[in-house]
Amino acid sequence: MFAIARKTSFFYFTHLVTFCAPAWPALLKGKGGIISMLAFWVPLWLSSSVLWSEKQESYALLRMLPVTDREIVRTKFGLALAAAFVYWLILLLFNWWAWESSWEYPFYRALANLTCAVSLPLVACWYIVSWRFGRSALTVGVLAFIALAIIPTFALNIDRWDWIGAPGIAAARWLAEGPWYLQFCIFLIVLAAYYGLMQVAVRVKQKSEASL
Amino acid sequence: MNAILEAASLTKRYHDFTLGDISLEIPGGCIVAFFGPIGAGKTTLMKLLAHQIPASTGAVRVFGLSYDDREREIKNRIGYVPQEPSFYADRSVGFNARFAAPFFERWDGGAFYRILDEFKISREKPVKHLSRGQKTLFSIALALSHEADLLILDEPTAGLDIVLRRTILDRLRQFVSDGERTVVVASHITDGLEEIAEYVNFLDEGKLVFRSEKDELLARWKRVHFREGALSPDLIRQFTDVRVQPFGSSGLIRDFSAVREQLAAGIAAGDVKVENARLDEILIAMLKGE
Numbered sequence: 034m035f036a037i038a039r040k041t042s043f044f045y046f047t048h049l050v051t052f053c054a055p056a057w058p059a060l061l062k063g064k065g066g067i068i069s070m071l072a073f074w075v076p077l078w079l080s081s082s083v084l085w086s087e088k089q090e091s092y093a094l095l096r097m098l099p100v101t102d103r104e105i106v107r108t109k110f111g112l113a114l115a116a117a118f119v120y121w122l123i124l125l126l127f128n129w130w131a132w133e134s135s136w137e138y139p140f141y142r143a144l145a146n147l148t149c150a151v152s153l154p155l156v157a158c159w160y161i162v163s164w165r166f167g168r169s170a171l172t173v174g175v176l177a178f179i180a181l182a183i184i185p186t187f188a189l190n191i192d193r194w195d196w197i198g199a200p201g202i203a204a205a206r207w208l209a210e211g212p213w214y215l216q217f218c219i220f221l222i223v224l225a226a227y228y229g230l231m232q233v234a235v236r237v238k239q240k241s242e243a244s245l
Numbered sequence: 246m247n248a249i250l251e252a253a254s255l256t257k258r259y260h261d262f263t264l265g266d267i268s269l270e271i272p273g274g275c276i277v278a279f280f281g282p283i284g285a286g287k288t289t290l291m292k293l294l295a296h297q298i299p300a301s302t303g304a305v306r307v308f309g310l311s312y313d314d315r316e317r318e319i320k321n322r323i324g325y326v327p328q329e330p331s332f333y334a335d336r337s338v339g340f341n342a343r344f345a346a347p348f349f350e351r352w353d354g355g356a357f358y359r360i361l362d363e364f365k366i367s368r369e370k371p372v373k374h375l376s377r378g379q380k381t382l383f384s385i386a387l388a389l390s391h392e393a394d395l396l397i398l399d400e401p402t403a404g405l406d407i408v409l410r411r412t413i414l415d416r417l418r419q420f421v422s423d424g425e426r427t428v429v430v431a432s433h434i435t436d437g438l439e440e441i442a443e444y445v446n447f448l449d450e451g452k453l454v455f456r457s458e459k460d461e462l463l464a465r466w467k468r469v470h471f472r473e474g475a476l477s478p479d480l481i482r483q484f485t486d487v488r489v490q491p492f493g494s495s496g497l498i499r500d501f502s503a504v505r506e507q508l509a510a511g512i513a514a515g516d517v518k519v520e521n522a523r524l525d526e527i528l529i530a531m532l533k534g535e
Contacts, residue, residue, distance in 0.1 A: 036344050093331030094341070096297045097387075098348040099320035242298050245331075 034100070037108045044086035045116040052078045052120070056127055071127060072141070072148040073201065075120045077179050079152045082116065083159045084175040087168055092244045102238040106160075110231045113156045121149040144205035146216050150223040157230035164234065167243040249273035249395060249427050250294060255303035257289050264289045264451045267303070271444070274424040276417060278438050278459075279431040280528055281448035287431035288328050290448065291399040294429060295325040307395065321350050324388025328399040330380045332372040338383055339368035349391035357390035364409070378404035385413065389420070396420060398430045402437060414441055439524035447528055455531060459524070466522040466530075467501040469508065470494070475516035480507055485530045497522055497530055 056071055095105060124145035132138040163171040208216055238244070248270035255267040264286040271277050281287050292298045294305055296312045296319070305312060307319045332341045338361070346352045361368060364382040366375070375383065381401060388396055396417070402410045414437045417428050432438055439445075445462055447455035469476075469484065472493045481487065483504065484496025498504055501519070511517030 036347050040344070089333070089335075091331050091333050093297075093327070094333065094345070097295075097320075097325050097327070098345055099317045099350070100348055101316045104317075240299055245298070 034104055034108050037095070037100070037105060038112055041086045041090070041109060041112050044089070045082045045112060048078050048082040048085075049116070049119060049123075053123060059131075072124055072144045073182075075117070075124070075148045076152045076155050077182055079113065079116060079120070079156050080159055080175045080178055083113070083156055083163070084171060087160075087163045087171055087244075090244075096245065103235050106231060106235045106238050109160060110157065110227070110234065113160075114153065114227065117149050117152050117156070120152070121145060124149065139209040140205055143209035143216060144201065146220070147201060147205050147208060150219055153223055153227045154230060157227055157234065161230065161234050161237050164238045164244045165241050170243075247273055249308060250429065251306045252294065253304050253306075255290075255293055255305065256301045257286075257293055257298065258301045262286070262289075262451060264293070267453050269446070269453065269456065271427065271429060273427050274421060275443040276421055276428040276430065276438075276441050277444040277446065278435075278442035279429070279446045279448055280435060280438075280524075281431075281433065282532065283433050285433075285448040286451040287433070287448055288399050289451075291325075291397055291429070291431050292327070295323060295397045296320070297325065297327070321391070322394045324391065324393035324396045326381065326384045326388050326396070326398040326401050328403070329377075330384035332380070332383070334373040335371060337369050337371055338366060338375070341372060341383075342368070342387065345387060351392040353390050353392065357386055360386040360389055363412070376404070378406075378409065381405070382409065382413075385416070389416065394426050396426075396428045396430075398428065400432055401430060402432065402434075410437055414438070417441060435523070435525040435528065445524065447531060449532060462524075462527060463521050465500055465502070466527045467498050467519050468495055468522045468526065469498055470518040470520070471496075471511060472516040475511045475514070476508070480504065485533075486526060497526060499530075 052071070052074060092105075125142065128138065128141040128145060132141050159171060159175060162174055208219070250269075250271040252267055252269050255264070257264040262284075267290065279287050279290065289298070293300050294307075296305065296316060308322060310319050312319060333344065336344075342354075342357060342361075346354060346357075358368070361383070364379075364386060366379055366383055366386070372380065372383070381404060385398070385401060388398075398417075401417075402413055405413065417430070418441050420426055421428055430438060430442070439459070442459055445455075445457055445459045446453060470493055471481075481496065484498055487496040488494060508517050508519065512519065
């Protein structure tokens with residue numbers, strides 16, 4: 034399993050590096066800036082990580098080896114979970130650095146919690162799409178998702194990014210103003226959903242030949 | 246018969262093809278060949294036996310174990326060589342081997358590199374630069390390097406030159422020489438495999454149409470060469486694949502024992518000669534339904 038994890042984690046790691054890279058100048062120069070947008074990038078970066086790792090995967094080879102589909106799925110889902118956790122830690126760190134003294138800090142923390150939480154079922158769905166319909170379907174899906182998320186951001190004034198992410202911002206504000214355990218409950222619900230999707234993914238992987 | 250591999254009512258349905266209701270038992274310590282024309286379902290069957298694809302219905306048991314709960318254990322004891330081996334194409338042969346090695350409980354790296362050298366495959370070469378035949382050889386090297394008890398090979402000699410084909414066949418013969426290990430091999434050509442296979446299966450249009458011990462098959466089917474007028478027309482009508490040649494004709498007979506007495510006089514007079522039929526002749530005759 035370590036061999037699969039090591040190979041797949043390369044893509045998560047390289048994406049993580051590119052995710053963090055634009056934030057450093059903003060952090061070094063002062064507060065805010067691009068840090069405000071970073072949380073919205075997590076679903077995109079994780080989706081892209083899945084896409085690239087799946088494009089490079091050889092499931093036909095793995096089928097020849099003494100490893101079960103259940104083990105493969107658990108490894109992939111475990112890695113995605115670990116990656117989401119690292120993104121969440123980084124977001125917390127960056128936001129704490131940028132906004133710690135600001136009254137907006139709870140909002141940014143809630144936003145980080147929310148986007149990382151949303152990313153997990155999203156990533157699970159991408160894996161299911163890949164294993165059920167093949168890599169072509171995954172490529173189309175992820176690229177369409179990224180385009181839908183990025184193009185309007187650039188098409189509109191970058192200053193109005195909060196308008197683009199309005200639903201997410203409203204949800205984050207609601208969470209930030211709510212009791213502390215609300216975010217904890219969401220975290221548990223997302224984990225349960227992720228686990229459920231992992232079981233679905235195991236069955237899909239076992240039954241489908243689309244990824245071979 | 247001590248079956249090492251069993252399939253019960255095995256079926257695989259695709260929208261344009263069905264491999265139907267296959268039940269078989271493969272004994273240990275021998276080479277079992279599956280022949281059939283292209284598109285007969287050989288590759289699908291090999292994939293099902295090696296648990297590369299899920300069956301629509303039916304089950305496969307290997308070493309008495311089921312893939313459902315003992316997949317890892319079974320695959321540790323199987324070497325599978327697909328028709329079109331798939332690896333991490335951008336990476337080197339060595340990388341792919343190092344990737345695969347930790348999955349096996351009994352990986353023998355020394356044996357792997359010895360076989361690789363024997364096949365003259367560079368370990369630094371990216372897999373995408375290997376020819377189809379070299380990919381098959383690489384796959385065979387992997388299959389032979391973890392002390393497998395069962396090899397399942399799909400068209401292992403396709404795309405190989407005569408020297409390498411002979412090397413592979415010798416390897417397979419050597420593999421089963423201890424009487425414990427088994428080879429299951431599928432091919433659309435009998436060339437070479439007919440010498441080493443002990444059991445012969447014939448697939449056509451997704452059905453297992455025939456199974457036999459090879460020696461039994463060769464004892465029954467004979468090619469009869471005869472001079473003009475040496476045999477009665479009634480007897481000649483029982484022949485298939487009749488070839489008329491200037492200095493005598495020949496035909497295949499399905500059940501030699503049934504006509505042996507009728508041929509005796511001709512054989513004694515030197516007008517009739519009987520020889521073993523080739524496996525491909527027999528299979529073609531069966532394919533034509535003769």
